[in-house]
Amino acid sequence: MFVMPKMTVDPNYCKGCGLCIIACPRKIIRLSENINAKGYNYAECIEQEKCTACKMCYITCPDVAITIEK
Template sequence: MARMTVNEFYCKGCGLCIEACPKKIIELASHLNEAGYHPAVCVDQDKCNACTLCYVTCPDGAITIEK
């Protein structure tokens, strides 16, 4: 099963991964990270097919994809 994870320490909540996700399963979290940003989070891991579009789009290298 594919899994997309976000390292909240590096995520600035820019939203590029949200726009890139064809399944539309990434949202900004309601909580703030240590830097004061709302980090991205995958809301439905079961729908993730590890397409890596979010990974490639992330300018901060905060996303990891496990296949």
């Protein structure tokens, strides 16, 4: 059984720096219109079905806010 990869961002840790947006080869990450408790627009994946779990966003994130599940 094939399980789709899933990229998730913990909004409590993300400060919205945008490095994951730049790093994503599929360009499926954007800053949310929502704001976290610290006042930042946090990153979110907008097209999970296009995620290949390449982990570029995970590697780039300085806040360790991203999780990749395969």
